């Protein structure tokens with residue numbers, strides 16, 4: 001595991017963007033796994049800047065997002081599809097037909113999840129997967145549990161995740177209670193993994209995830225077993241690691 005500590009959020013974003021742009025430049029037709037949330041917004045801004053400067057193209061890239069709320073239409077402004085359009089896809093030359101987000105509007109959970117898993121396999125599997133880190137160690141929507149879920153599946157969100165996400169909705173009652181998410185097995189099958197985290201509120205979970213015991217009670221801890229992981233955190237998030 002490569003563990004990189006940066007001065008602040010801006011430097012974390014730039015450093016992580018460099019990992020992604022380096023990967024895309026050397027594998028122009030790669031499969032990128034993408035994440036939503038607050039943490040990668042700066043990183044996506046850096047990628048858009050690189051694209052606008054002519055230093056990066058996504059024209060042959062295929063993307064798969066980690067997760068999507070179940071029951072939200074892709075046009076809903078809190079859907080993860082909307083987030084991706086707004087923060088990345090509409091600003092770069094990625095082919096919209098090659099961008100994938102689980103279909104939150106599909107009511108048949110088993111069909112939606114199986115179709116997603118099959119699309120990833122048909123694309124040749126994930127190349128570089130980007131991950132944020134939940135306060136309870138979740139990655140995607142894989143919450144602490146007695147075992148690691150393997151494939152894309154439907155989850156009930158925990159109170160902690162519903163509370164954390166409620167800042168983005170008018171009221172906590174509007175936050176969806178379920179989501180479709182890649183499984184830990186789906187994520188671990190990626191060739192490379194890039195994790196980003198910032199801020200003092202992530203310090204405890206960064207320590208537990210990357211320097212504590214590997215346990216499904218801290219889902220991100222499984223990443224310690226992946227052969228090609230880069231973690232980029234700002235110094236506040238790294239504060240409890242030394």
Ligand code: F6R
Nearest residue numbers: 035036037038039132133134140
């Ligand atoms: C987002 C996702 C989540 C977030 C995590 C951290 O697609 O899968 O696991 O990465 O909740 O979110 P932020 O970055 O908002 O702290």
